[in-house]
Amino acid sequence: xxxxxxxxxxxxxxxxxxxxxxxxxxxxxxxxxxxxxxxxxxxxxxxxxxxxxxxxxxxxxxxxxxxxxxxxxxxxxxxxxxxxxxxxxxxxxxxxxxxxxxxxxxxxxxxxxxxxxxxxxxxxxxxxxxxxxxxxxxxxxxxxxxxxxxxxxxxxxxxxxxxxxxxxxxxxxxxxxxxxxxxxxxxxxxxxxxxxxxxxxxxxxxxxxxxxxxxxxxxxxxxxxxxxxxxxxxxxxxxxxxxxxxxxxxxxxxxxx
Amino acid sequence: xxxxxxxxxxxxxxxxxxxxxxxxxxxxxxxxxxxxxxxxxxxxxxxxxxxxxxxxxxxxxxxxxxxxxxxxxxxxxxxxxxxxxxxxxxxxxxxxxxxxxxxxxxxxxxxxxxxxxxxxxxxxxxxxxxxxxxxxxxxxxxxxxxxxxxxxxxxxxxxxxxxxxxxxxxxxxxxxxxxxxxxxxxxxxxxxxxxxxxxxxxxxxxxxxxxxxxxxxxxxxxxxxxxxxxxxxxxxxxxxxxxxxxxxxxxxxxxxx
Numbered sequence: 153x154x155x156x157x158x159x160x161x162x163x164x165x166x167x168x169x170x171x172x173x174x175x176x177x178x179x180x181x182x183x184x185x186x187x188x189x190x191x192x193x194x195x196x197x198x199x200x201x202x203x204x205x206x207x208x209x210x211x212x213x214x215x216x217x218x219x220x221x222x223x224x225x226x227x228x229x230x231x232x233x234x235x236x237x238x239x240x241x242x243x244x245x246x247x248x249x250x251x252x253x254x255x256x257x258x259x260x261x262x263x264x265x266x267x268x269x270x271x272x273x274x275x276x277x278x279x280x281x282x283x284x285x286x287x288x289x290x291x292x293x294x295x296x297x298x299x300x301x302x303x304x305x306x307x308x309x310x311x312x313x314x315x316x317x318x319x320x321x322x323x324x325x326x327x328x329x330x331x332x333x334x335x336x337x338x339x340x341x342x343x344x345x346x347x348x349x350x351x352x353x354x355x356x357x358x359x360x361x362x363x364x365x366x367x368x369x370x371x372x373x374x375x376x377x378x379x380x381x382x383x384x385x386x387x388x389x390x391x392x393x394x395x396x397x398x399x400x401x402x403x404x405x406x407x408x409x
Numbered sequence: 410x411x412x413x414x415x416x417x418x419x420x421x422x423x424x425x426x427x428x429x430x431x432x433x434x435x436x437x438x439x440x441x442x443x444x445x446x447x448x449x450x451x452x453x454x455x456x457x458x459x460x461x462x463x464x465x466x467x468x469x470x471x472x473x474x475x476x477x478x479x480x481x482x483x484x485x486x487x488x489x490x491x492x493x494x495x496x497x498x499x500x501x502x503x504x505x506x507x508x509x510x511x512x513x514x515x516x517x518x519x520x521x522x523x524x525x526x527x528x529x530x531x532x533x534x535x536x537x538x539x540x541x542x543x544x545x546x547x548x549x550x551x552x553x554x555x556x557x558x559x560x561x562x563x564x565x566x567x568x569x570x571x572x573x574x575x576x577x578x579x580x581x582x583x584x585x586x587x588x589x590x591x592x593x594x595x596x597x598x599x600x601x602x603x604x605x606x607x608x609x610x611x612x613x614x615x616x617x618x619x620x621x622x623x624x625x626x627x628x629x630x631x632x633x634x635x636x637x638x639x640x641x642x643x644x645x646x647x648x649x650x651x652x653x654x655x656x657x658x659x660x661x662x663x664x665x666x
Binding site for chain 1: 476499519524530531563564566567568571576582592595599616618622630639649650660
């Protein structure tokens with residue numbers, strides 16, 4: 153049996169709690185939050201504490217707090233030589249206080265409070281200072297997910313950056329599509345099949361081979377029409393249209409806008 | 410029974426041929442291409458012609474050719490007062506020659522030669538000059554798709570522009586994600602679950618509520634790290650990162666970069 157403690161109570165901490173708590177081979181002995189009201193709903197399921205001096209021994213401490221706070225918070229922990237991991241994509245393992253054994257347990261997914269997440273399909277990226285702790289993290293990862301990858305700090309930063317493009321920026325493009333529909337009184341849901349197909353396509357094809365559209369075809373008339381349309385109705389998005397179109401043109405060896 | 414003729418032999422024409430040909434209630438009496446070699450594979454299934462003077466009577470003529478050629482090509486057709494439609498998102502119905510009855514039959518999807526497409530889930534956007542022909546197009550649309558929408562020229566242009574954002578640009582962001590992975594020797598497939606979740610999320614949530622990430626959180630440290638990383642490894646994509654980040658910051662009432 154593995155004993156773990158969760159430190160923090162945001163979106164990620166809550167999703168991680170639920171996933172670990174659902175595993176029969178993991179015991180969550182404590183959940184720390186400096187603001188325990190936010191996780192009061194779980195008080196019958198787990199021992200919630202708000203003072204780090206009450207922390208008991210565990211095999212792994214999961215620090216699921218904001219990136220900027222990881223270094224100072226882990227420095228304040230009232231014990232040493234135990235395994236303390238953070239769960240962030242963009243923070244090096246070395247940001248953790250060296251007084252404990254360090255590791256990373258990064259679930260590569262977008263978590264919203266509003267939406268349940270099936271942890272089983274989420275890739276877990278792990279890193280540790282030695283083989284023993286790497287094996288331990290792999291073991292815990294495999295209790296909640298079907299894919300666990302050993303990923304070093306540089307690679308994890310790259311994945312985090314790539315995720316900004318393929319998740320955060322993609323979602324913002326969906327938002328812009330929604331705005332264009334609203335302005336022209338067309339229901340956004342008409343676009344949902346093409347949104348789904350766009351994703352399905354790159355499950356089999358390399359994105360560079362899946363590209364279509366006016367920039368790929370170097371169809372300058374259509375591009376000009378689109379820019380005029382945006383300038384008239386949604387000028388805030390003209391810069392995004394131009395920058396992305398230029399980048400596609402450049403990718404396929406055409407002259408930029 | 411409805412008799413139709415297809416004019417053109419590109420990606421869209423070929424997908425449209427396959428979908429219409431699969432319907433038992435539609436007869437494709439002729440398929441015109443000025444370059445019939447490209448569709449030689451279908452010569453046993455349909456009567457392929459390369460001279461517009463050989464065109465016979467049909468209930469609908471589908472003009473699936475490049476946007477710029479639609480006006481001149483339909484002007485040259487050797488008949489009048491029949492129903493001639495184009496299949497383009499970005500061309501007004503009025504671009505068709507007025508000597509025939511005009512209409513639009515626009516399947517809102519991304520078509521690739523490499524990939525079969527299930528027409529049944531593709532929204533068909535139709536437009537016509539009168540009620541009689543609108544009903545006819547609706548009837549044909551419903552033979553090959555479960556959703557047919559009556560959409561005017563302005564709305565169709567908006568959908569086409571929105572599709573550039575939610576398909577063409579999204580796919581380019583996938584390409585950039587792939588490049589970031591390549592440069593850092595991480596397999597791109599690790600990102601596929603988050604790509605899928607990004608799409609699934611907005612099937613239920615409004616994109617503005619589904620947004621996550623450093624720009625949404627106004628996390629300037631992470632943004633700065635990302636920009637430095639790109640400038641060092643993939644400077645071509647720095648402008649896209651900055652433009653999209655500024656737009657997200659602006660959407661959530663924060664100061665732009």
